[in-house]
Amino acid sequence: MKRVSLWVLVSLATALGVGLAHGKECKGASFPEQMQSEGVTLKLNGLGLRQATFLKVNVYVAALYVAQTSTDANAILKSNAPKELVLHFVRDVGRADLSKGWDEGFENNAKSQLPALKERIEAFKGLMADIKTGQRLRFVSKPGAGTQVAVNGTVKGTIAGDDFARALFSIWLGSSPPNPEVKAGLLGGECG
Numbered sequence: 001m002k003r004v005s006l007w008v009l010v011s012l013a014t015a016l017g018v019g020l021a022h023g024k025e026c027k028g029a030s031f032p033e034q035m036q037s038e039g040v041t042l043k044l045n046g047l048g049l050r051q052a053t054f055l056k057v058n059v060y061v062a063a064l065y066v067a068q069t070s071t072d073a074n075a076i077l078k079s080n081a082p083k084e085l086v087l088h089f090v091r092d093v094g095r096a097d098l099s100k101g102w103d104e105g106f107e108n109n110a111k112s113q114l115p116a117l118k119e120r121i122e123a124f125k126g127l128m129a130d131i132k133t134g135q136r137l138r139f140v141s142k143p144g145a146g147t148q149v150a151v152n153g154t155v156k157g158t159i160a161g162d163d164f165a166r167a168l169f170s171i172w173l174g175s176s177p178p179n180p181e182v183k184a185g186l187l188g189g190e191c192g
């Protein structure tokens with residue numbers, strides 16, 4: 001009887017734990033409803049699907065975590081609280097294509113800031129690697145400390161400046177996101 005009870009408890013705990021660990025899913029990528037960052041509980045604001053070309057090829061699922069959920073992109077960008085963006089790739093993307101995407105994103109959403117950000121953008125791009133299906137990029141904005149960059153679970157470095165963090169997050173939340181659906185999803189809409 002003891003063995004059966006223990007098995008039931010372990011099974012129940014496992015089932016509940018899995019349910020808590022995977023709060024939302026899109027295109028096979030699962031994300032928890034919340035996570036800890038800098039001693040702050042961040043909540044999943046939304047999931048967005050990045051699609052490329054006129055063929056709408058799925059590239060990655062983006063997950064945005066914030067201290068205070070919002071449907072207002074400007075409020076999120078201006079917030080002085082930690083925030084986190086996770087990109088789960090659903091296809092292979094080479095380092096050169098990532099670099100091109102970063103250049104376009106910064107140009108389209110932070111053009112007036114480019115002179116001040118140029119060296120940091122180059123340092124940021126230097127942290128990138130070829131990304132395979134199932135791997136993740138993670139950007140953690142730590143106000144006053146910079147933006148930590150992790151590639152597939154390995155922290156590669158931190159880029160200084162709250163201005164850089166705002167410019168980086170504006171790639172998805174600014175006026176010209178890579179595709180409208182990714183921004184809408186990150187702001188609480190449907191993912192893909």
